[in-house]
Amino acid sequence: MNNFRYFPNSKKDIAKLYRFLGIKDKKELFKKILGDIPLISDGDLSDILNDGIDENALWRIFSDIDGAIPSKNKTAVFSGGGIYNHFVPSVIDSLISRSEFYTPYTPYQPEVSQGTLFALFEFQSFIAEILGMDVVNASMYDGAESLAEAVLAALRLSSANRDIPANHSDDAVFVSEGVNPNYYSVIKTFTGGTGVKIEKIKLNAETGRTEISELKLKLSNGSGRVPAVVIQQPNYYGVIEDLESLEKIIHSAYDDSEHTPSFIVSSTEPYSFGIINPPGFYGADIFAGEGNSFGNYMNFGGPLLGLFAAKKEYVRQMPGRIVGKTKDGNNRDAYAFILSTREQHIRRGAATSNICTNSSLNAVRAAIYLSLCAKSGFKDIALLNLKLAHILRDELLKTGLFEPLYGGDFFNEFSLKFKANKNEHNKKLDNKKTASEFIEKMAARDIVAGIALSENAVLISATENIRLSDIEKYVKNAKEVLNG
Amino acid sequence: MAKFPGIKGIFFDEDPLIEQSSKGVNGIGIPDCGLKKSDLRKDESAYIDSKYIRKNPPGLPEVSEPTVVRHFTRLSGWNMCVDTVFYPLGSCTMKYNPKINEKIASLENIKNLHPLTPANLIQPVLKIVYDFNNILCGLTGLAEFSFAPQAGAAGEFAGLKVIKKYFELKGENRKTILVPDSSHGTNPASSVLAGFTPVEIKTGKAGTLNAEELKKFISKDVAGIMITNPNTFGVFEKDIKKIAEIMHKNGSFVYMDGANFNAFLGNVKVSDMGIDLIQLNLHKTFSTPHGGGGPGSGALGIVESLREFLPIPYVKKTAADKNNGKNTSNYDKDFNAENQVYELSEDRKNSIGKMTPFLCNFAVLIRAYAYLLSLGRDNVGSVSEIAVLNANYVKKKLDEILSGSDPFEEGLCMHECVFSDKAIEEGGISTIELAKLLIDYGFHPPTVYFPKNIHGAIMIEPTETESIRTLDNFIKAVKEIKLKTKKSRAAKSPQKTKVGRVNEVLANKRPVFKS
Numbered sequence: 001m002n003n004f005r006y007f008p009n010s011k012k013d014i015a016k017l018y019r020f021l022g023i024k025d026k027k028e029l030f031k032k033i034l035g036d037i038p039l040i041s042d043g044d045l046s047d048i049l050n051d052g053i054d055e056n057a058l059w060r061i062f063s064d065i066d067g068a069i070p071s072k073n074k075t076a077v078f079s080g081g082g083i084y085n086h087f088v089p090s091v092i093d094s095l096i097s098r099s100e101f102y103t104p105y106t107p108y109q110p111e112v113s114q115g116t117l118f119a120l121f122e123f124q125s126f127i128a129e130i131l132g133m134d135v136v137n138a139s140m141y142d143g144a145e146s147l148a149e150a151v152l153a154a155l156r157l158s159s160a161n162r163d164i165p166a167n168h169s170d171d172a173v174f175v176s177e178g179v180n181p182n183y184y185s186v187i188k189t190f191t192g193g194t195g196v197k198i199e200k201i202k203l204n205a206e207t208g209r210t211e212i213s214e215l216k217l218k219l220s221n222g223s224g225r226v227p228a229v230v231i232q233q234p235n236y237y238g239v240i241e242d243l244e245s246l247e248k249i250i251h252s253a254y255d256d257s258e259h260t261p262s263f264i265v266s267s268t269e270p271y272s273f274g275i276i277n278p279p280g281f282y283g284a285d286i287f288a289g290e291g292n293s294f295g296n297y298m299n300f301g302g303p304l305l306g307l308f309a310a311k312k313e314y315v316r317q318m319p320g321r322i323v324g325k326t327k328d329g330n331n332r333d334a335y336a337f338i339l340s341t342r343e344q345h346i347r348r349g350a351a352t353s354n355i356c357t358n359s360s361l362n363a364v365r366a367a368i369y370l371s372l373c374a375k376s377g378f379k380d381i382a383l384l385n386l387k388l389a390h391i392l393r394d395e396l397l398k399t400g401l402f403e404p405l406y407g408g409d410f411f412n413e414f415s416l417k418f419k420a421n422k423n424e425h426n427k428k429l430d431n432k433k434t435a436s437e438f439i440e441k442m443a444a445r446d447i448v449a450g451i452a453l454s455e456n457a458v459l460i461s462a463t464e465n466i467r468l469s470d471i472e473k474y475v476k477n478a479k480e481v482l483n484g
Numbered sequence: 485m486a487k488f489p490g491i492k493g494i495f496f497d498e499d500p501l502i503e504q505s506s507k508g509v510n511g512i513g514i515p516d517c518g519l520k521k522s523d524l525r526k527d528e529s530a531y532i533d534s535k536y537i538r539k540n541p542p543g544l545p546e547v548s549e550p551t552v553v554r555h556f557t558r559l560s561g562w563n564m565c566v567d568t569v570f571y572p573l574g575s576c577t578m579k580y581n582p583k584i585n586e587k588i589a590s591l592e593n594i595k596n597l598h599p600l601t602p603a604n605l606i607q608p609v610l611k612i613v614y615d616f617n618n619i620l621c622g623l624t625g626l627a628e629f630s631f632a633p634q635a636g637a638a639g640e641f642a643g644l645k646v647i648k649k650y651f652e653l654k655g656e657n658r659k660t661i662l663v664p665d666s667s668h669g670t671n672p673a674s675s676v677l678a679g680f681t682p683v684e685i686k687t688g689k690a691g692t693l694n695a696e697e698l699k700k701f702i703s704k705d706v707a708g709i710m711i712t713n714p715n716t717f718g719v720f721e722k723d724i725k726k727i728a729e730i731m732h733k734n735g736s737f738v739y740m741d742g743a744n745f746n747a748f749l750g751n752v753k754v755s756d757m758g759i760d761l762i763q764l765n766l767h768k769t770f771s772t773p774h775g776g777g778g779p780g781s782g783a784l785g786i787v788e789s790l791r792e793f794l795p796i797p798y799v800k801k802t803a804a805d806k807n808n809g810k811n812t813s814n815y816d817k818d819f820n821a822e823n824q825v826y827e828l829s830e831d832r833k834n835s836i837g838k839m840t841p842f843l844c845n846f847a848v849l850i851r852a853y854a855y856l857l858s859l860g861r862d863n864v865g866s867v868s869e870i871a872v873l874n875a876n877y878v879k880k881k882l883d884e885i886l887s888g889s890d891p892f893e894e895g896l897c898m899h900e901c902v903f904s905d906k907a908i909e910e911g912g913i914s915t916i917e918l919a920k921l922l923i924d925y926g927f928h929p930p931t932v933y934f935p936k937n938i939h940g941a942i943m944i945e946p947t948e949t950e951s952i953r954t955l956d957n958f959i960k961a962v963k964e965i966k967l968k969t970k971k972s973r974a975a976k977s978p979q980k981t982k983v984g985r986v987n988e989v990l991a992n993k994r995p996v997f998k999s
Contacts, residue, residue, distance in 0.1 A: 273538065
C-alpha cells in the first residue's frame with residue numbers, strides 16, 4: 001500500500017517509528033496516551049467523508065463549482081457595501097504565490113523573516129501616507145473588527161488606569177448612523193463586556209451627512225462620559241462627511257481635556273482618500289477601517305484586511321503587531337516587531353487585544369498594489385471611480401425611475417430610491433419588496449445591481465472594473481425590469 | 485547521512501521603494517473604461533465640493549512594474565518558510581500547504597465573488613460552507629460550527645461570548661473563567677475581552693491540570709474553563725474527563741483551545757472527552773498557509789445546547805417546499821428533504837451577534853475543505869497518528885542528547901515535545917542561542933521560552949509532513965551545537981542570514997514606525 005501523497009514517511013518508515021518507540025500499532029499508541037477515551041473507528045466517518053481522492057478528481061469538483069456560479073467575465077458587479085470590485089494586477093498574484101511570502105508563520109524570529117517584516121513596514125508607511133496618520137499597525141482581521149477594537153482602545157484612553165478593565169456603564173459611545181450596519185453590530189459584540197452604551201446619531205435627511213445639531217445636543221446633554229464618537233468616511237450610504245466640522249465639535253465638546261472624546265474615523269473604501277482629504281488631515285485620533293480595496297479579491301467576503309492607525313501618543317493603546325525599523329549587530333538596517341509588551345503573548349489578560357494571527361498576507365498584497373499604483377496611479381484610479389459612479393447615477397436618474405436617497409457629495413457609491421410609481425398598472429415589481437426583487441431580476445441578467453437598503457432603496461457602487469458599456473447595460477436592464 | 489541544508493543562498497540588498505522613486509513613474513496601467521473624451525478630461529472639482537478635495541496626493545513611491553517585481557522578489561528571499569526549511573515551531577503546526585488548494589482558492593469566479601450576491605446564484609458556494617460544517621461536526625462530535633471567527637483568538641472570544649450569553653439568559657452572573665498557567669496568552673486576553681475575569685490555576689510538572697487541584701477553584705462564579713488539550717507541553721490532559729465532570733456538575737462549560745487539534749485529527753472526537761466548545765485553527769491543523777502571520781480562520785464548534793448563541797449570519801439548509809411552508813433543520817443527519825436550498829440566515833434570536841462584516845474567511849475555508857476531501861476518511865486518521873509518532877521520535881532521540889531536560893521524560897507526548905534549557909546551559913548555550921544557531925544549519929527554530937513555566941523552554945512540533953530523514957538531520961544539528969559550539973560563536977549567530985542578530989532593544993527604545 002502506498003503512502004498518502006502529503007506524508008513523506010513510507011509504511012515501512014512508520015513501522016520503524018513504532019518499533020523505535022516499542023509500540024505495536026496505532027491502537028496501542030493512542031491507548032497509552034488517552035487511556036479510556038475511545039478511538040474513532042473506520043466506519044465512524046462514513047457519513048461525512050468519502051475516501052480520499054487524487055488531485056485531478058479534486059480539481060474537477062471545484063472547477064465545476066466555479067462554473068456553476070456567476071462568471072467573472074460575464075457579470076458586472078455594482079455591489080459594494082463594505083467590499084469593492086477593484087481590479088487586481090497579475091503582479092500581485094505572481095509575487096504572493098512565492099512560498100517565501102505565503103508559507104511562513106508570524107515573524108517571531110526577525111533574522112529569518114526580514115522579507116515579510118520589510119514588506120509590512122512599507123505597508124505601514126504607505127497606509128500612513130494615504131490616511132495622513134502617524135502610526136499604522138501591521139493589520140487587523142477586517143474593518144469591522146478593527147473599528148470595534150478602536151472603540152475599546154478609546155474606552156481605555158478614557159479610563160484613569162488604562163491597565164485595568166474599567167466599568168463603563170455610565171459612558172456612551174456615539175456612533176453615526178452612517179457607519180456600516182455590520183460594523184455597528186460588530187462594535188456591539190465587542191463592547192458587550194464593558195457595559196458601555198452605544199448610541200446612534202442620525203443622518204441629515206436631505207444631505208445624508210451625520211446631523212451636526214444632534215451630535216452637539218447629545219454631547220452637551222448626557223450625564224455620563226463620552227469616550228468616543230465614531231464617523232464613517234464616506235459613510236455607508238456613500239455620502240462624504242464633513243469631518244472638519246465634526247472634529248471641531250467633538251474636540252471642543254468639553255473644557256476638560258481629559259474628557260474629550262476620541263474622534264474615531266472608519267472607512268470601508270480608503271480608495272476615496274486618493275480624491276478627498278483623509279481623516280488624519282482633520283485630527284482623527286484613531287482610524288479603523290477596511291483595506292481590502294488595495295490589491296485583494298472579494299473572496300466571497302473574506303479574508304479581509306483590517307486597517308488600524310492612531311496618533312503617535314496613543315501607540316501604547318494600539319492593538320496588534322507593529323513593525324519597527326532598527327539595526328542588526330553590524331549596524332545594517334533591520335526590521336522587527338516592536339512594543340510587544342502590549343500584546344497577549346507577553347501581557348496575557350492585561351493585553352490591549354487578544355489578536356494574534358492577523359491579515360499579514362493581505363497587507364503584503366496591499367503593499368505591492370500601492371507600489372504599483374504609485375503616486376499618480378492611485379489618484380488617477382480614484383478619479384475614475386468618482387467619474388464612473390457619477391455617470392451611472394446621472395444616467396439612472398435620467399430614466400425617471402429613481403430619485404436620490406440623499407443629496408450629499410459622494411465618491412464611488414451612492415443610494416437611490418425607486419420613484420413612487422403613480423401609474424399602478426405599469427408597475428412590474430411587488431411594492432413590498434421592490435429593492436430585493438429588482439436585485440434578483442437584475443442578477444438573472446448578469447448584473448449584480450447593488451444592495452437593498454430598505455424596501456425601496458438600493459446602494460450602488462462603480463469602480464474602475466466597470467466600463468461605460470456596463471453602465472449602459474445597467475440602465476437598459478433597469479428600465480426593462482422596472483417598466484417593461 | 486543527509487547534508488545539513490545550511491544557508492548558502494544568494495541574498496540581494498534592496499532599498500525601500502520610496503528611495504527608488506523617479507517622478508511621474510507608475511507600475512499600473514490606467515484604463516479609460518470606455519469613457520468619452522469629454523469625461524476623461526474632467527477633474528474631481530467637476531463632481532464634488534472643493535473643500536473635500538485632497539490637494540497633495542499621498543507620498544507613495546513612484547516606480548514601475550519591473551521595479552516592484554524585483555523589489556518584492558528580493559525581499560521574499562530573506563524569509564525562511566515551510567517550503568524551504570523544516571519549521572518545527574511548536575503550537576503552530578507548520579505542515580505542508582498543498583499547492584492544489586492554492587489553485588482552487590484562486591478560481592476566477594470564486595475569488596471575484598461579492599459576498600452579497602443573491603443566494604439563488606451561489607448555491608454551490610453556500611453548500612461548501614454547509615458541508616464543511618458537517619465534516620467538522622463529524623470529526624469532533626459537536627453539533628455545529630460557526631466560521632465567523634477570523635482566527636484562533638477570535639474563536640476563543642466568540643466561544644466565551646457564547647458562554648456569557650448562555651448565563652445571561654439563565655439570569656446568572658458568573659464572572660470567572662479558569663485558565664491553566666501553561667495556557668496560550670490569548671486565553672486570558674480573550675476572557676477579559678469577553679467580560680470575564682481569568683483565574684490562573686497552577687499546573688503540574690508537565691503542565692497538566694490535576695482534577696483535585698481544580699476542585700479548589702470551583703464555585704458558582706465559575707462560568708467555564710479554557711483548557712488546551714494536548715496542553716502546551718504536548719501532553720495529553722489525562723484527567724480531562726474528570727475535569728469535564730467537575731465542571732458540568734457545577735453547571736460550567738469546558739472550552740478547549742483547539743490550537744493543538746493536530747494531535748487528534750481523525751482519531752479522537754473531542755465530544756468523547758466532555759468538551760463543550762472548541763475553536764479549530766484552519767491555518768494549523770487543516771493545512772491552510774499561515775501567510776507570514778495570517779489570514780487564518782478559528783472555526784468555533786459547540787454542543788447542541790449552545791447552538792442558539794452562535795454568531796450570525798450562518799448558512800442554513802431549507803427545504804423549498806412551498807406547500808408545507810419552510811422546513812428547516814440545520815446539521816441534522818437525517819434531514820433529507822427534496823429541493824434543498826441554502827441561504828444566508830440571521831435568524832437566531834439569542835445570537836452573540838456579528839464578528840465580521842460578511843460570512844467568513846471563505847478563501848481559507850475552501851482550502852481546508854479541499855484538504856479534507858483529498859485526505860478522505862481513509863487517510864484523515866494518519867494525520868494525527870504520524871504527527872504523534874514523529875514528535876515522539878524527536879522527543880526520545882533528543883532526550884539522549886539533552887538528558888535531564890525533558891519535564892515529561894517517562895511518558896509519550898502527543899504532536900509536540902518540550903525541553904528545558906538544562907542540558908544546553910551546562911554547555912554554556914542559552915535557548916535563544918540554540919534557536920539562532922539552528923538557523924545557520926538551515927532549520928527554522930522551534931518555539932522558544934514558551935510555555936513560561938518551564939525554564940528556557942524549547943518546544944518542537946514536527947508535524948506529519950516531515951520524513952524521518954529530516955528529523956534525523958535536525959537532531960544531528962542539535963547534537964553538534966551542543967557538543968561543538970563555542971560560546972563566542974553562539975552569541976554572534978546567526979551569521980548566514982540577510983541580517984545578523986536584530987537589535988530589538990533599540991527598536992523599542994527609539995521606535996521608527998514608517999519610512
